Amino acid sequence: MRRIRKKIRALWLRRRLDRDLEDELRFHLEMKAEESGGSLEARRRFGNPAAWKESCRDMWTFVTLETWWRDIRYALRTLGRNPGFTVVAVIALALAIGADTAIFTIVNGALSWNLGLDRIDRVVVINATDATHSQQFGASYPDFLDFRARTKTLAGLAAYSLVPANLSDGSGLPERYWLVQMSANGFSAAGMKPLRGRDFTPTDERPGAPPVRSTFDWRRAPGNTHAGYGSIRQRQSSRNPVARWSKLAVASLAAKALHSLVEPLMHLVQLAALVGV
């Protein structure tokens, strides 16, 4: 603080600062000359006075700011000298920024962001953040259980993650699907009720729980091009890559539907908390 105050004062006395440095240097050299008997010798022993003055001067001035200011002025001068280039650059930038804004506005307006949920404004996503790297990642399953057990602000909290898997009914070639691993309360927390069958219950999360077959209406999901209903079944095969997640209920056929439901959030989301829906 004191430094800045002194520097600001030195700003008004810029010429005096230069003169003072000059005088201080001259006095030193004169004394040195008397001592060593010759101004040449004194100068030689002193080294580089210009470098000395500069490093002292830098201390009293806002070097970075002044360098920026000089850079800006230089840039403007250079642009002024090449009007053709300047015009082209400005037009290119204007077009790019304009087009960017326009496209974003159209897409933002055209896309539905409600994800087929009734109260999307009440939905929040909980992410773990590494503050030092401002990096986001999901929460672990035990963390999720703690969150869910202790939350007082959320009406419901469900966990899910997307995993790729090759599924086959044994007759044809396996097909690659995106599966959603989801806690049993996923659908109920999202306010979705099964059209046929029953919703998952907490007991379905247990290892070895019997499969559940039910049907949810997933036509509401934006971006969904498949008409009809998906049915949901818990996979049990131990060869299934999701089996080790057996604590989580796994929706297999509905994965596509859920995938389109959550795709816009896909890279943000590991843990969705659904409030008041």
Next chain:
Amino acid sequence: MGKQKPQPDGALVQGTLDMLVLKTLTRAPMHGYGIAQSIQQISDEVLRVEEGSLYPALHRLELDGMIDSEWGVSENNRRAKFYRLTAQGRKQFSKEASEWKRLAEAIARVLETA
């Protein structure tokens, strides 16, 4: 601001110049040349103060409020910039000096151990 050249014998240990400058100024206000002379003489020419580091150090100490400066007249009637210790500088000096003594004693003990 190039790299520091290898220092000749008698070069100051890094960080001690500030302390020596402050110490010199505890006796009386002094100009830069006098400070360098004083340190050199009192140390029996063992310590040599390079102008290239002395003046930046003085200006830095002044900006930090450890010392004040004032133009005055030197012993041989020349206009010179005199530096004077501030209260803050005095405090800083005693802090640095006791820290230095502690270190020097510790090093001496280590060296003396057979």
